[in-house]
Amino acid sequence: MGALTRTRRASKFAGLAAGLAAVSLVAFAACGGDDSKDTSPTKPAGGATAAATAAATKAAGTADYSSLSGNVVIDGSSTVGPIAEAAAEEFGKVSKVKVSVGISGTGGGFEKFCKGETDISDASRPIKDTEKTACQDGGIEFVELKVGVDGLTVVANPQNTWASCLTWSQMRKIFDEGSAVNNWNQVDPSFPDQALKIYSPGADSGTFDFFTEEINGKVDKFRNDSGVTFSEDDNVLVQGVQRDKGAIGYFGYAYFIENEAKLKALEVDKDQDAKATPVAADKRKGCIGPSDKTVLDNSYSLSRPLFMYVNKKSLAKPQVKGFLQFVLTNPALVSDVGYVQVPDAEYTAGLAKLNAN
Amino acid sequence: MVVASGNRSTANPYSLTGNRTRDLGELVIQALLFACAFLSVVTTAAIIFVLLQESIGFFRDVSIFEYVSGTQWSALIEPRSFGVLPLVWGTIMVAGIAGVIALPVGLGAAIYLSEYAGERVRSILKPMLEILAGIPTIVYGYFAVNWVTPQLQNLLGDRVGFFNAASAGIVVGIMIIPMVSSLSEDAMHAVPDSLREGAYGLGSTKFDVSTRVVVPAALSGIVASFILALSRAVGETMAVVLAAGSTPNLGLDPLQSFQTMTAFIVQVALGDAAAGSIEYRALFAVGMTLFLMTLLMNVVSQFLLAKFRDVYQ
Amino acid sequence: MLGAHSRRLAVRMWIGRIFATAVFACTLVGILALGLLLYQVLDAGLTRVDVAFLQDLPSRFANKAGFNPAIVGSIWVIGLTGILTIPVGIGAAIYLELYAGDNWLTRIIQVNIANLAGVPSIIYGILGLALFVRFMDFGRSVAAGALTMSLLVLPIVIIASQEALRAVPTSLRDGALALGATRWQTIRGQILPVAFPGMMTGVILALSRAMGETAPLIMIGAFQYVPFTPGFGVHSLGSAFTVMPVQIYAWAARPQADFQATAAAGIIVLLAVLLAMNSVAILLRNRYQRKVRW
Numbered sequence: 031m032g033a034l035t036r037t038r039r040a041s042k043f044a045g046l047a048a049g050l051a052a053v054s055l056v057a058f059a060a061c062g063g064d065d066s067k068d069t070s071p072t073k074p075a076g077g078a079t080a081a082a083t084a085a086a087t088k089a090a091g092t093a094d095y096s097s098l099s100g101n102v103v104i105d106g107s108s109t110v111g112p113i114a115e116a117a118a119e120e121f122g123k124v125s126k127v128k129v130s131v132g133i134s135g136t137g138g139g140f141e142k143f144c145k146g147e148t149d150i151s152d153a154s155r156p157i158k159d160t161e162k163t164a165c166q167d168g169g170i171e172f173v174e175l176k177v178g179v180d181g182l183t184v185v186a187n188p189q190n191t192w193a194s195c196l197t198w199s200q201m202r203k204i205f206d207e208g209s210a211v212n213n214w215n216q217v218d219p220s221f222p223d224q225a226l227k228i229y230s231p232g233a234d235s236g237t238f239d240f241f242t243e244e245i246n247g248k249v250d251k252f253r254n255d256s257g258v259t260f261s262e263d264d265n266v267l268v269q270g271v272q273r274d275k276g277a278i279g280y281f282g283y284a285y286f287i288e289n290e291a292k293l294k295a296l297e298v299d300k301d302q303d304a305k306a307t308p309v310a311a312d313k314r315k316g317c318i319g320p321s322d323k324t325v326l327d328n329s330y331s332l333s334r335p336l337f338m339y340v341n342k343k344s345l346a347k348p349q350v351k352g353f354l355q356f357v358l359t360n361p362a363l364v365s366d367v368g369y370v371q372v373p374d375a376e377y378t379a380g381l382a383k384l385n386a387n
Numbered sequence: 388m389v390v391a392s393g394n395r396s397t398a399n400p401y402s403l404t405g406n407r408t409r410d411l412g413e414l415v416i417q418a419l420l421f422a423c424a425f426l427s428v429v430t431t432a433a434i435i436f437v438l439l440q441e442s443i444g445f446f447r448d449v450s451i452f453e454y455v456s457g458t459q460w461s462a463l464i465e466p467r468s469f470g471v472l473p474l475v476w477g478t479i480m481v482a483g484i485a486g487v488i489a490l491p492v493g494l495g496a497a498i499y500l501s502e503y504a505g506e507r508v509r510s511i512l513k514p515m516l517e518i519l520a521g522i523p524t525i526v527y528g529y530f531a532v533n534w535v536t537p538q539l540q541n542l543l544g545d546r547v548g549f550f551n552a553a554s555a556g557i558v559v560g561i562m563i564i565p566m567v568s569s570l571s572e573d574a575m576h577a578v579p580d581s582l583r584e585g586a587y588g589l590g591s592t593k594f595d596v597s598t599r600v601v602v603p604a605a606l607s608g609i610v611a612s613f614i615l616a617l618s619r620a621v622g623e624t625m626a627v628v629l630a631a632g633s634t635p636n637l638g639l640d641p642l643q644s645f646q647t648m649t650a651f652i653v654q655v656a657l658g659d660a661a662a663g664s665i666e667y668r669a670l671f672a673v674g675m676t677l678f679l680m681t682l683l684m685n686v687v688s689q690f691l692l693a694k695f696r697d698v699y700q
Numbered sequence: 701m702l703g704a705h706s707r708r709l710a711v712r713m714w715i716g717r718i719f720a721t722a723v724f725a726c727t728l729v730g731i732l733a734l735g736l737l738l739y740q741v742l743d744a745g746l747t748r749v750d751v752a753f754l755q756d757l758p759s760r761f762a763n764k765a766g767f768n769p770a771i772v773g774s775i776w777v778i779g780l781t782g783i784l785t786i787p788v789g790i791g792a793a794i795y796l797e798l799y800a801g802d803n804w805l806t807r808i809i810q811v812n813i814a815n816l817a818g819v820p821s822i823i824y825g826i827l828g829l830a831l832f833v834r835f836m837d838f839g840r841s842v843a844a845g846a847l848t849m850s851l852l853v854l855p856i857v858i859i860a861s862q863e864a865l866r867a868v869p870t871s872l873r874d875g876a877l878a879l880g881a882t883r884w885q886t887i888r889g890q891i892l893p894v895a896f897p898g899m900m901t902g903v904i905l906a907l908s909r910a911m912g913e914t915a916p917l918i919m920i921g922a923f924q925y926v927p928f929t930p931g932f933g934v935h936s937l938g939s940a941f942t943v944m945p946v947q948i949y950a951w952a953a954r955p956q957a958d959f960q961a962t963a964a965a966g967i968i969v970l971l972a973v974l975l976a977m978n979s980v981a982i983l984l985r986n987r988y989q990r991k992v993r994w
Contacts, residue, residue: 103940105924115925116760122927130940131925138658147839207466227548233463234658254464256636259550259644262658268955273540273549289955367760409882416884417799423791424800427813427858430851434823437830495726503720504727516730521978522737523912525945526967529952530737533744533960561737564730594716597723615818622820624915625945629952649822649915656829656919674826678819685818689811 093355095125100349105132106139106152107236108264109180109282110336112367114152117357124356127349135262136236140339144168149344150354153337154180154236154282171342173387175380176372177357178364181320182237182332183286184296189275192221195297195317198245202306204228204278206246209253214276228253229270229279232260240334241280247304268293283320284368295319300331325370336369345387354384438678441671448665454672460635462651462669463658469669471676473635477552477645478677481627482620484556484641485563489620490613492560493567494602497609500568501575502597513572520565527558528629536630543642550632550644558630559620566616574608574695575601607698611691618684622677624649648677741971745964753965757927758947762958767966770947772929773842773922774973776936777943778911780846781853782903788850789857790899794887796858797865798873817855824852825919833920840921842930843937848916853906860902864895897988904981908974914945922946944970 104114111133118129134142136153143151144165157165157174165172184201186193192214196204200218204211205228214221231238233250243249252258261267264281271277272292286295297317302308315329324330338357344350357363358380361371371377446454449469457470496516500509536554540547547553578601586600602609632644633654646654655670748763756766792813800806828848838844868891876886917923922942930939942950944966951963 101940111925112760115927118925118927119757119759122757128928128940130928132921132923133925135658225545232654232658250464252464254461254466256634256638256643259632259634260464261633262654263953265954269953270549272955273536275545277549285955292955413882413884417795420791420795420799423788424795424809424858426788427792427816427855428809430827430854431812431816433831434819434827437827438823441830492726492729495723496730499720499723499727503723512727512731515734516727519730519734521908521912521974522734523914523945523970523974525912525914525948525952526737526741526971529948529960529963529967530740532952533964534736534740561730561733564733568727568730592712592716594712594719597719618818622822624820624822625949629949649820652822652826653915653918656825657923671826674823678823681818681820682815685815689814 093352093359095121095127095352095356097125098349098352099126100128100347102127102129102150102344102347102350102353103148104129104150104152105134105142105148106150107136107154107336108133108231108262109136109154109235109237109284110152110177110338112284113177113336113357113364113369114150114338116363116367117353117360120360120363121353121356125349125352127353129353133263135232135234136239137234138262140164143172143339143341144170146170146341146343149341149347149350151339153339154334155240156335156337157339172339173342173345173383175338175340175354175358175383176335176376177338177380178336178361178369178371179325180334180336180369181283181325181330182241182280182334183283183320184278184280184298184332185271185286185293186279186296187271187273187275187277188292188294190224190294193217193296195299197299197301199302199306201245201298202302205230205241205253207251207253210255210257212257224276226257227270227274227277228258229267229274229277230258230260231264231267231281232262234262237264237281241332244304244332247306282369283325286320287368298331322365322370335372342387345384351384355381358384434678438671438675441668442675444663445665445668445672448668449672458637460646460651462655462666467665469672471648471673473637474646474648474651474673475676475680476637477631477635478621478647478649478680480552480641480645481556481559481623481631481647482617484553485560485620485623486613486617488557488560489563489567489616493564493612493616494571494609496564496568497571497575498597498602501572502593502601513569516565516568519562520569522562524562524623524625525629527562528626531555531558531626531630539642546640547642548632548644550630550634551642552631552645553641555627555630555645556641558626559623562623562626563616563619566619567612570612570615571605571609574605574612577608577695578604605695607691608695611688611695614684614688614691618681618688621684622649622681624653628653648673652677738971741964741967744961745966745968748961748965749968754969758925758950759927762954762956762962765951765959765962767944767947767969769926769929770942770944770966771969773926773941774911774943776842776930776941777845777849777917778907780842781849781910782907784846784850785853785857785906786903789854789903790861792854792858793861793865793899794892797862798883798887798891813855813858817859821852821913822915822919824848825916827851828916829919829921839938840924840940841938842941845917845920845922845941845943848920849910849913852913852916853910856906856909857899857903860906861895861899864898864902865891867898868894897984901981901985901988904977904984908977908981911943911974911977912945912970914949917943917946918949923950925950944973 111131114131118131121127121129136155139151139153140157140161142148144161145168184196203209204217211217212226214224214226239249242252246252259270264285267279267281268285268289271279272289286293297319299317300309301314318324318330320330325333340350340354358377361377364371454469454471457468458472459468459470460473461468500513504512531554535557536549536551539554582600582604583596586596627647628650631647631650633646633650634644635646636643651673652670655666753767754771755768756764757768759765796806796810825848828844832838832844832847833840872890872894873886876890923946924940924942926940926942930936930941948963948966948970951959951966
């Protein structure tokens, strides 16, 4: 009898304590909510410091967003996603607007956009003709805004000591449709015997579209066997390359910079163009790796523009317009995340487009 | 009983209460409650309808023969190919590894708790095992990626890919141990003591009684628990998505990446294919396959459980 | 003759002892795995759990990332699920135990419920996506999430409630009916109050299961960067949202080691909430078992 009562009393106290814990948890959560604390992070992200971010937010101070509220729905490229997320986070500190960011991929984003389900579509490539038609059919008119430039980076595992530069023809050999390359020594006989595993964005990704068109000559033309791991989520690809010694992958520069210590960027040498026509000897630029400079002056051959497309009807909503104004007047966010800003004139032109619509 | 007054429907011999208003009230309540119960049938119908509608559209473009017998699954990348065998094989691979871990360990634990453990020990260890079942699958996925895969890589070196089926199978196995042990133990508990006493009386050891009397007697219940646990492993999603990756694979090496049916469904949902496109429809076709597979397993295990109950209760 | 027998006996004794150790080891395997898992999670994430973590919004900086929208989202979805499933689930159980005759329709409904309980949760996600998000056009909202989870949880609630009703002694029902009460009066006045704690135990356990579910809500579209809470009004029903397990998944899928720690912190909070819910359920069950004295 004694043991049983003791057990029951113990369980009663345990239950009471657990209940109190749960209630206090909920109370903390409920009472906390939207006031985010502005403590500076101990580790900066994307190569820039908190100071730059804070400065960026203050620089936007000429515009007052504090009266804005409502929703902004964004979806699309997982490459441009980090820009939208950073902007959403900072914008949320100066306004009451609720910005949600999805990363279904450039293609997936456009499908939603052309049905009117999203306000803004992130894209790591220009809108395709088929997508333009779909938008027309859906009665959607849009404005195209260029927000940055990305140097698409081909990466390998840091333990990969043998490869430092790959030519277009070598990459085509690895990545083309029907390729059965599964070992590094098949790429170049001087490379060691090491199994080669590919980590690639999936078919809905603008990165995938851009890369396949550049390297293999046609969008969506890519090998498709068990040697490739596809993922729409660039984070998953980064994880794969980080942990797999013979891995090779490609994604946006921001994802490389975020994980610079655990990845190795490969230089690329454009020895032939998308249609496999050899590049003339005097036009060849040699092995060039991605950096702010090489991306901006276009010497890095895998540079590509990053876009945000906005539904004209959504522009009528002040919070959507305000968000995009915030993005275009805070280009430091773009470089904060790891991409390259376009020249200021383009941001001003973008703002003009916003105001005209 | 025969009092004449306003609402009384004394003329109606079926009246429940002798009062027409209350009769109506009772009927309304009964109808409402029936609707609640019938909702479950509506849910099943809805599931079947939703899955069937898009699957039919899918099978207009892809022949059932190609779907069922094809060995290449490439729903999102050109050239498209819709042989579902790699996905089913991936599911079987993960569930198989899970089963190899959970079935013997679960049965062993059940035998211990039912035949060997004292009441006190049982009351402590059994709830602890139940906790395993209550942990969300996402936690198992996290555990697989952050502990199991690195340990496997330490043990076996480069052969272990970052995404691999073994890691997923191991954690799913741990997750379903309580299902096997709980249900098997219930089955063994239901075996009458008279059988045990009889065997002891004839000079059996505890080992003999457990393995030659109790387990065979409880066999259909035990097998039912196996099938139920495996069906849970087949339907498992998050641990597999995080740990096993998304490469359809018909190979035999569990240290490589595999894609299961559930992982494919999540992949399409996250990428969000356009409604009406063939990838979208493929999601439903695979969902239908998964549903039928688990339905079959559940029906068989329920049949076995019912048979077991008939014998002993 | 006797020597051979005692040798055989010794062998059998040894086999017995080895077997006993083996089955005990099997029991320990599960418990050790549990301990290992908890240790790993606590080790990785405990330092990240503080009040700020509970109150902050998610961020691209791993050590600023907060769990607040996920917690509020979970409360919303699970709360709504409870509100929907308690009446419907208990109603269905009452019908099946106390009204339904033993005919083919009843048997179909029972078998059906048992099957639904075993359907993988991702199938419910597909159903929710097609029915609530697309067909009824609720979009990726709290409402769609709650409706989907309700369908998922309903079979479990029904089964648990049926068990609770079965535990009520028939003498109670018979007595009330003999005194002239209608069926519903009996149920409402006598049976339900006695069965209610047991039903609530079942409901809480079912809801705690729902709280850990990830796949169906990913299908509904909870996997987004949602740096805001749905708020606390009627408008919240249509709001974009995220829940604790999905937020954990989003963090765990990021490559930066810091985010793995954040994911672990989220897991600790989730497990703490689940522990609290289960403790309440067990408390209820113990108290209720004590009260019933016939």
